[in-house]
Amino acid sequence: MDKDKEVVVERDENGEEIRPLLISANSISVRAPFEWLAKGWADIKRAPVFSVTYGAVIVLIAALVFWLVYQGGHTTMLFTIGIGALLTGPVLAFGLYSISRQIELGLEPRFGYCIKESSKHMRNEMLFVLILLIWARAASMVLVFFPISDDIGIEGWLEFLAVGSIVGSFFASLVFVTSAFSLPLMLDRNTDAITSALTSINAVLNNKLAMLVWAILIVGLILLGIVTMGLGMFVIFPLIGHASWHAYRETIKQEE
Template sequence: MSPTEETRNNDQAPEIGENTRTRPFVAPCRQLAPTAPLRWLKQGLQDFKQAPLLSMIYGSLFMLASWLIALWSWQVGSFTMLIVLFAAFVFLGPALAMGLYSVSCQLDRGMKPRIGFCLSQGRKRLGNQMVFAFALLVIFLVWARAAAIVNIFLPMAREPNFNEMLTFLIIGSVVGLLFSVVVYCASVFSLPMIMDREVDAITAVLTSVNAVLRNKTAMLLWALIILGSVVLGFLTLFLAFVVTLPVIGYASWRGYRETIIGDEWPQDPDTAA
């Protein structure tokens, strides 16, 4: 080998090593202040104000879906079915929020948010979204089976009295809480990361769980804020969903950008700020 060829090969070696460097299984996260979710909520409200029409379209779709679920459950006369269907809405809801993350991305870039841009980003991440949605569906089906078992051991009459309903709600809520914690930890940061970075679904989920465990106080507050928005929606016959759900979606994106350090993974050029 001539000296010139040896020099050329030595010059290329660092570049090859850099390209084949193995990425970690989990993206690192920042340590959050306990009140950080309040800042995310404020930023989410600002995003809503910057894109009010598109935000209300998304919120109205969630509201209509809730009305349809409630109406169908009332027609079949099954209180249990209402709980199960709303659980499906909650469990699979994170996968439906991808468009809201895209709106915040567009605002970050100084763009006017467009539905077409949201759909384009969604198509690019369709594979990982489907993997994640399938995982959520499996979790929901397991939860539905657990709920059915609870209903077997605690059968309710067609018109249950207060004690029957209270017992069923307490036990069912405990069972549902366990599954909700799993879904919350796995999805709170993973879906924004899937849209923002060239990352697989498993890495994104592990990153999300790691970030939640390392910021328990802040993430507990964020979970309570999400729960409060759902309760407010119920109290207003789902009318509040027109505003609260888009704001929560935008705030989730802001929380992801503040918490997760994903520099090891290439950023989608369409979402680069």
């Protein structure tokens, strides 16, 4: 089998393996998302300090940014920042994927290992972040076509929130389909951003019902985190991050 692999592997001018633009996906059941959360919770219990600390740092940084913007009187910018935080969530969870991967490999989770792995894939991560930020900026353009002012009134705010929610939901869905499996795939197989995105889109479209359940669970957990004044996100964010790693492992066909 090793000889066969050596025959089919192609390499570029730098000696790096040329991989296919699309990696096949498995068919998963609608119960799978609940199993991913259970495995994610198991990872938190295996590495509680790393997981909760990681979640707390991300949430506190986001809260600080929101507070600074609000104190600066840039109220309308909160919408843009909120959309940006939502859309870049999969990238911010990269360290959590690494922790789950370390646990899976039988290693003792180490923060330095997360940094090392993240730096190895920095180029593809940054490209992915750039794409997400462009989408976030596009989503925030609702402020251009639907300007608001201090005297907008309750009806005006409700209309703005309705339009903003529709626009935000569209881009959030786009990001979900594109990034559901992209970042864990980059970490695990060192794939480029295009291959990762196409693989993720294909996997989601081939498991529509199960992925709809997964999306609903994520939205529900995030709303739970919001109603707890963000405190619940200390655990919810790492839970979703760890579960996303297991979602990738079960959905994307693994190398033989």
